[in-house]
Amino acid sequence: MQVFTYILLGFLVVCAVSVSLSKNLLNSILIYMSYSLIMSVIWILLESPDLAITEAAVGAGITSLLFFLTLKKIHAMVKTDEEGEEKDE
Numbered sequence: 001m002q003v004f005t006y007i008l009l010g011f012l013v014v015c016a017v018s019v020s021l022s023k024n025l026l027n028s029i030l031i032y033m034s035y036s037l038i039m040s041v042i043w044i045l046l047e048s049p050d051l052a053i054t055e056a057a058v059g060a061g062i063t064s065l066l067f068f069l070t071l072k073k074i075h076a077m078v079k080t081d082e083e084g085e086e087k088d089e
Contacts, residue, residue, distance in 0.1 A: 012038050025076050029067045036060035
């Protein structure tokens with residue numbers, strides 16, 4: 001069980017570093033979601049299920065949803081057509 005905890009902590013550090021180095025906002029949000037989900041698993045391993053549920057609901061759920069809505073509102077998420085050109089909708 002200790003090895004699994006160390007692996008999760010390693011993934012946590014990788015997520016924290018990669019979210020700060022990512023230049024794409026959408027990728028940063030997805031990495032942040034995975035950070036929150038890994039953190040909720042760590043809270044379960046630490047036998048704190050109330051914090052795990054809160055982390056999963058707020059960190060990976062509500063906060064990520066608000067980030068997605070903000071990206072949509074500021075038109076940071078654009079669709080690309082087949083040739084790779086960006087088009088706004």
